[in-house]
Amino acid sequence: MSDASTRSGTLWVIGLGPGESHLLTPQAREALDAAERLYGYGPYLNRVVDEHDPRRMASDNREEGARARQALTDAAAGARVAMVSGGDPGVFAMAAAVCEQIERGPAHWRTLEVQMIPGISAMFAVAAACGAPLGHDFCAVSLSDNLKPWALIERRLKAAAGAGFVMALYNPISASRPWQLGRAFELLRDTLAGETVVIFGRAAGRADEHMQITTLAEARAEWADMATLVMIGSEQTRVVERPDQPPLVYSPRFAPGCDPESPA
């Protein structure tokens, strides 16, 4: 933050993490406190600011470009502006929308002080809740075909499965995108074994967190909703059962045959 908090014309793009204050970084908290305007999707703003706070500039979920332009316009007029994102602002969220609008907007937007403040992204909250499913090479894919052709999503899922990446699937399902996750499961069953571990991680890192651990053969798209991140293990991902506790899911650090301590 340093001198930024004492200057005008600043835009902070802030990652709120999963939503509870115990996973909000001090850097994010400091920027939220210093901001004169707070932009973001309403439900994310609700996590950090009162409904009647006059600094609040809520907008709908689909309006990222317009929201970024408003925030940049305010910052260019001299305000200290915060733009909030759930999770990390750089992961399928507002940081790219802000950069895109700076590139396309008036030249003086390039002189603004813009700072991205990272947060705990959903896949790390899900991973922490389950053990260490991202313990080896992994990828993150948004299943939203509002943003790219479905054929490109299929190509990426096939490439990732074929190369042994663990996959974190963001935006798995919504009212307007009801079939994509089911199709992704079908496609992945062509490449991966039925016993491959699948995690439905809902509201990870929040009070109503719910983790469902299953297999690719059993996984059903209707178990996901908009608050769910779906994780597909690699063929090495393992489940460690525990008495009176949920199992631990982890992806070994070592590829098969490379572990000096392995009993195998």
Add this chain to the structure above:
Amino acid sequence: MSDASTRSGTLWVIGLGPGESHLLTPQAREALDAAERLYGYGPYLNRVVDEHDPRRMASDNREEGARARQALTDAAAGARVAMVSGGDPGVFAMAAAVCEQIERGPAHWRTLEVQMIPGISAMFAVAAACGAPLGHDFCAVSLSDNLKPWALIERRLKAAAGAGFVMALYNPISASRPWQLGRAFELLRDTLAGETVVIFGRAAGRADEHMQITTLAEARAEWADMATLVMIGSEQTRVVERPDQPPLVYSPRFAPGCDPESPA
């Protein structure tokens, strides 16, 4: 944390994030304060605890399995134990080592309270420092061939480049692994254009942070060290030049042809 901090026999696996306290979550801070023993690689422990703190149980970098066993043994004896990792404990770090030792260890280790506490991983700190290079689908690959055959790393790099993933390369180089990053650049030049954006992100999120933005054609392995994360853009990743400030690097949210607002 809830009742965990008042019970014996607990192991917290804690992500410290990049290292500075402004990116350490309150949840991580609370667990560090509650712990009676602190395990970890010495330089990571130095970030959160005094050199003479009697709770400190430092170990070398290569001893993850043994360190996890010691921590689990202490927890099983009733102690409240913290294991610290830089970044996020689930990303090429201690959480998988702990799960692995629980699976292989005595049955009573499965009854311990084990909690993973997420942190800001290096790739998100690098992304935040540069703009939004991870704004579209991405993957994370460790270049350490201590853990897997080099051929598998090459297969993953090829698959990721071919499918248009942005790549975060962890563990790019060390004294004992001097040639791997250079070989990765060579390989990627077969698939990706020479103008593809490459970021050398050193000490991201810390006071001595240094970001170097270049192209795949220009990138040289010797610019990286053990504190560097290397990021390879996709063919869509863009650089927005700014007067008197570092450029912003971002990967557009929309695939080519899918952006309703695009001037193209």
